[in-house]
Amino acid sequence: MTTIIDGNDIADGIRAEVSACTDTLAESDVRPGLATVLMSDDGASETYVSMKQRACEETGIAGFHHEIDPEEPAEVLFDRIEELNADPTVHGILVQMPVPDHVDKREVLERIDPVKDVDGFHPENVGRLVAGNARFKPCTPHGVQKILAAEGIETEGKDAVVVGRSDIVGKPMANLLVQYGEGGNATTTVCHSRTQNLAEKTRNADIVIAAAGVPEMIDGEMIQEGATVIDVGINRVDADNEKGYELVGDVNFDSCREKAGAITPVPGGVGPLTIAMLLYNTVKAASIQSGVSVNLP
Numbered sequence: 001m002t003t004i005i006d007g008n009d010i011a012d013g014i015r016a017e018v019s020a021c022t023d024t025l026a027e028s029d030v031r032p033g034l035a036t037v038l039m040s041d042d043g044a045s046e047t048y049v050s051m052k053q054r055a056c057e058e059t060g061i062a063g064f065h066h067e068i069d070p071e072e073p074a075e076v077l078f079d080r081i082e083e084l085n086a087d088p089t090v091h092g093i094l095v096q097m098p099v100p101d102h103v104d105k106r107e108v109l110e111r112i113d114p115v116k117d118v119d120g121f122h123p124e125n126v127g128r129l130v131a132g133n134a135r136f137k138p139c140t141p142h143g144v145q146k147i148l149a150a151e152g153i154e155t156e157g158k159d160a161v162v163v164g165r166s167d168i169v170g171k172p173m174a175n176l177l178v179q180y181g182e183g184g185n186a187t188t189t190v191c192h193s194r195t196q197n198l199a200e201k202t203r204n205a206d207i208v209i210a211a212a213g214v215p216e217m218i219d220g221e222m223i224q225e226g227a228t229v230i231d232v233g234i235n236r237v238d239a240d241n242e243k244g245y246e247l248v249g250d251v252n253f254d255s256c257r258e259k260a261g262a263i264t265p266v267p268g269g270v271g272p273l274t275i276a277m278l279l280y281n282t283v284k285a286a287s288i289q290s291g292v293s294v295n296l297p
């Protein structure tokens with residue numbers, strides 16, 4: 001029997017833990033604050049930041065939303081980041097990706113104060129993650145670890161294949177899987193657009209994590225019987241419905257669902273965890289900056 005993993009259910013559990021932490025912080029008059037910055041008119045990005053702001057409201061976090069016209073020069077964004085770095089009511093700063101082409105993404109990430117970098121993308125936080133001393137684990141890969149733990153899926157000694165090498169998912173995911181400790185100790189292969197014989201690699205994997213941004217690229221022929229299949233892809237494809245699009249993952253769900261031991265759907269799989277882990281990191285940032293301890297599992 002294949003387990004269809006319910007990401008909303010797992011995310012709800014984490015949100016409840018976050019709410020308990022905001023209650024603890026409130027006893028010391030600390031209210032975690034998250035600033036989201038959107039410099040884009042992409043519909044998906046607008047949806048994600050409004051979901052993040054709503055999630056803040058629901059868990060006792062103060063949300064501050066900033067929009068910058070995507071035509072503005074990069075300096076406007078850099079100045080805003082500097083203001084947010086200096087604002088003591090803001091514990092976490094998130095610049096929604098992607099930013100416009102004329103803005104250097106790396107410079108954006110480097111300008112965010114690393115103790116407020118709740119995405120975990122600043123080079124200092126990337127270095128800490130690789131060194132095995134993470135401050136903020138990037139939200140989506142951390143969410144995948146939470147899914148595996150919640151479903152009792154062991155990673156130790158298992159063969160894991162990550163398909164995709166993005167800074168947001170692929171690279172940090174592989175780094176987490178090779179760390180010592182729970183959710184790590186996996187023999188990890190990273191595949192990407194130049195990988196030859198991809199199916200040969202994925203077919204040997206106990207755990208396949210698809211994060212390439214290519215709709216339905218992993219099909220049933222590419223996985224082994226009983227494999228865990230985690231679909232990180234969220235692609236909008238044209239559809240004849242009210243919205244004009246539907247969401248599909250990087251995994252062909254129908255072709256993999258019978259063969260997999262466990263599989264995440266899209267939507268309702270990894271996506272909700274991305275938001276939940278952002279709240280988790282925001283509470284952690286508030287705890288670090290205020291010196292008030294919270295119980296974050």
Ligand SMILES: Nc1nc2c(c(=O)[nH]1)N[C@@H](CN(C=O)c1ccc(C(=O)N[C@@H](CCC(=O)O)C(=O)O)cc1)CN2
Binds near residue numbers: 048097273274
């Ligand atoms: N600064 C960042 N930018 C981006 C990140 C990130 O972690 N930090 N990740 C992605 C997108 N993303 C968050 O921003 C994200 C994607 C999907 C979801 C989600 O909950 N998806 C739902 C479906 C939502 C819908 O209806 O469209 C699901 O899968 O069930 C949350 C966050 C890129 N940018």
